[in-house]
Amino acid sequence: MVKVEELQQYGKEHLETVQSGLQAIASAYGDYTKKSFEDTKSLVEKLSGVKSLDKAIEVQTEYAKSAYETFVAESQKIAGLYTDLAKQTFKPLEGMVAKFTPAATH
Incomplete structure (x- = not known):
């Protein structure tokens, strides 16, 4: 028979586990958002110093590739946190x- 104290302890442990996991997920989202903002700021700075259309396209292409790679990596990381x-x-x-389940007798 399960005691009320055991259920309360389980509830407390469960809540702590969920809170810890959600905190890790929120932190990962925050880190990704910060990195994305910094990368975008860097793009704007690079584009402001560009003198030709070819160079502007090159800078923007590099940014798009990097942003995509970062998005994929961070998405996988966050998905892993949800799985965990x-x-x-x-x-x-x-x-x-x-x-709760009675032991099976043979």
Whole structure:
């Protein structure tokens, strides 16, 4: 039989796990946003010093390639954080289910 204290402890641990995971995700989004802003600022600075259309196209092409690569990498990182959060969130449930489920007799 599961005690109320065990359920409360599970709830507390579960909440801490979720909060920690969400904090990591929010931090990753913040880091990506900051990097994106800095990269865009750098692009504007580079474009302001360009003297020819060819050079402007080259700078913008480099920026687009870099921005895409950063987006893909950061998206994979954030997706991994969501996956880890889901795994961490449901892992304690295995133990709780085992406590609620009567042992099978053979």
